Every structure is written in structure tokens, then in C-alpha cells.
Amino acid sequence: MTQPARPFRSVLYIPASRERAMEKARGLPVDAIIFDLEDAVAPDEKAPGRDLLVQVLRTADYGQRARIVRVNGLDTQWGRDDLAALAGVPLEAVLIPKVNRAADVEAVAQALPGVAIWAMMETPLGMLNAAEIAAHPRLEGMVMGTNDLAKDLGTRFRPDRLPLLTGLGLSLLAARAHGVAIVDGVYNAFRDAEGLRAECEQGRDMGFDGKTLIHPDQVAIANEVFAPSEADVALARRQIEAFEAAAAAGQGVAVVDGKIVENLHIVTAQATLAKAAAIAALSAG
Numbered sequence: 001m002t003q004p005a006r007p008f009r010s011v012l013y014i015p016a017s018r019e020r021a022m023e024k025a026r027g028l029p030v031d032a033i034i035f036d037l038e039d040a041v042a043p044d045e046k047a048p049g050r051d052l053l054v055q056v057l058r059t060a061d062y063g064q065r066a067r068i069v070r071v072n073g074l075d076t077q078w079g080r081d082d083l084a085a086l087a088g089v090p091l092e093a094v095l096i097p098k099v100n101r102a103a104d105v106e107a108v109a110q111a112l113p114g115v116a117i118w119a120m121m122e123t124p125l126g127m128l129n130a131a132e133i134a135a136h137p138r139l140e141g142m143v144m145g146t147n148d149l150a151k152d153l154g155t156r157f158r159p160d161r162l163p164l165l166t167g168l169g170l171s172l173l174a175a176r177a178h179g180v181a182i183v184d185g186v187y188n189a190f191r192d193a194e195g196l197r198a199e200c201e202q203g204r205d206m207g208f209d210g211k212t213l214i215h216p217d218q219v220a221i222a223n224e225v226f227a228p229s230e231a232d233v234a235l236a237r238r239q240i241e242a243f244e245a246a247a248a249a250g251q252g253v254a255v256v257d258g259k260i261v262e263n264l265h266i267v268t269a270q271a272t273l274a275k276a277a278a279i280a281a282l283s284a285g
């Protein structure tokens with residue numbers, strides 16, 4: 001299992017047309033921001049929103065928060081202008097909506113050289129082609145678009161997300177197989193903290209790195225659920241200590257809390273400590 005070096009527990013969408021929200025995000029404890037030029041921006045606001053975003057990215061300090069820009073698709077009237085406007089602008093990645101196949105990633109890679117690419121995973125074809133999308137050499141992250149996926153599949157909302165689990169799982173498998181980050185979809189009922197927490201727990205259990213969010217009130221829950229808990233960190237340390245002691249005694253297996261610990265568990269334990277350290281460094285910075 002390869003996991004990204006930097007945390008992506010909380011990834012907040014902000015419509016690029018909302019200047020106040022972009023300003024507010026500079027003080028929010030989010031790991032990453034998706035500045036949206038796509039679905040959250042009305043057609044009449046696309047061009048002014050793009051101009052505003054470029055100015056904001058050139059001048060505003062977002063600290064250690066990763067800056068990701070979701071552009072319009074190249075099959076729309078705005079996509080090429082979005083990419084042209086972003087050339088040379090400080091950002092960590094460009095996010096392509098509705099990616100169906102690796103060729104969609106390649107088209108953006110050619111239009112915007114030298115910038116990391118993330119893919120929205122939100123179409124049935126994208127689910128079926130998740131592995132080839134994740135394998136593209138410029139791809140560094142995937143974002144689940146569960147609203148679009150639900151629309152295309154004709155599913156009804158269920159708290160357990162049963163109809164979406166195949167797509168979530170396929171995308172997760174692809175991301176892990178190719179060592180790219182993957183972030184879960186949004187929880188639309190942004191005043192429902194209990195429902196958000198349950199969906200974050202489900203995403204964390206599945207293996208997602210974090211959750212995409214639409215409102216500042218959702219940030220604290222995602223940060224908590226997708227961070228290793230104190231108990232996780234303590235267990236990881238005890239596993240490493242026990243395994244090192246077993247190895248020194250010439251044994252390949254240790255026992256902690258009545259469960260075996262082998263070298264593969266040590267990989268997970270080390271990843272837990274590395275993630276906790278990366279989060280601590282982010283908080284300190």
C-alpha cells in the first residue's frame with residue numbers, strides 16, 4: 001500500500017466566484033482547497049470567476065494548504081481558456097472533471113505541461129477505466145464525485161451508500177495500485193454533523209485519505225476522523241517495539257494485545273506514525 005506523503009484529510013471546495021469564501025479559507029485548518037471553476041460556478045460567472053481566481057492565487061498566501069483548481073472539461077466552451085489562464089500560476093494541481101479514460105488526462109497533460117493532475121472519478125466509464133486513469137504518469141490524485149456518479153447510475157440516496165460502493169472500491173483499488181492520493185466525495189447535508197461523521201467513518205474504514213467538503217463547519221469532523229487517533233499511534237509504537245524485540249530474539253512474529261504482529265503490520269504501523277507526524281508538522285506550520 002502506497003499512501004501520499006502529505007495529508008488530505010479535509011479538502012474544501014470553494015466556488016471561484018466567491019471572493020469572501022476564498023479569503024476565509026486562508027484561516028481554515030484544511031489540508032487542501034479545491035478552487036472550483038466547474039459545477040459550482042454559473043455560466044455567466046465562469047470568466048469573471050477565472051480572472052478572480054488567477055489574481056487570488058498569484059497574491060494570496062494559503063500557507064501549507066494544497067491549492068487544487070478544478071477546471072471545466074475540455075469538451076466545454078471554458079475548458080481550454082481555464083488551462084491557458086492557469087499557466088505559470090502558483091498551484092499544486094489541476095483537477096479534471098468527469099474523467100472517462102486516460103486519454104482525458106493526457107489531453108490536459110499536453111495543454112498544461114509541468115503541473116500535477118488530479119481526476120474527478122464520477123462517471124460509470126471512469127469507474128470501469130479507473131486503473132488506466134490512475135496509471136497515467138502525470139496523475140497524482142483522485143477525487144470521488146459521488147453526486148455525478150449517483151446521477152449517472154440512477155441511484156437513490158442511502159446512508160450506507162450501497163449503490164456507490166462498487167465505484168468507490170474500484171477507484172480506491174486503482175489509486176492504491178498506482179500510488180496516488182484518493183479523497184472521498186462530498187456529504188451534501190452540510191448542517192448534518194452526525195450524518196457527515198458516519199460517512200467519514202465509512203470512507204476512513206474503506207481506506208480513503210480524506211473527504212471533500214463544501215462548508216467550513218464540516219472541516220473539524222473530517223480532520224478528526226481521517227487522522228490517526230492517540231490510541232492508533234500508541235498501538236503502532238507498541239507494535240514496532242514488540243516486533244523489534246521479537247526480531248532481536250530471532251523470531252519473525254510478535255504478539256500485541258493477543259494479536260500477531262508480522263512485518264506487514266509494521267508497514268501499517270510506520271505509515272500511521274508517518275501520517276501523525278505529517279499532520280503535526282502541518283499544524284505547527
Ligand SMILES: CC(C)(COP(=O)(O)OP(=O)(O)OC[C@H]1O[C@@H](n2cnc3c(N)ncnc32)[C@H](O)[C@@H]1OP(=O)(O)O)[C@@H](O)C(=O)NCCC(=O)NCCSC(=O)C[C@H](O)C(=O)O
Pocket residue numbers: 012013014015020021022024025036039040120122144145146147148149185186190213214215216
Ligand atoms: C453551501 C453554501 C452555498 C452555503 O453558503 P452560505 O449560505 O454562505 O453558508 P454560511 O452562511 O453558513 O457560511 C458561513 C461562513 O462560511 C463561509 N463559507 C461558506 N462556504 C464556504 C466554503 N465552501 N469555503 C470557505 N468559506 C465558506 C461563508 O462565506 C461565511 O463566511 P463569513 O462571511 O465569514 O461569515 C456554500 O458553503 C458553498 O458554496 N459551498 C461550496 C459548494 C461547492 O463548491 N459545490 C461544488 C462542489 S461539490 C461537487 O461538485 C462534487 C462532485 O463534483 C460530485 O459530482 O459529487
Ligand SMILES: [Mg+2]
Pocket residue numbers: 039120122145147148
Ligand atoms: Mg461532479
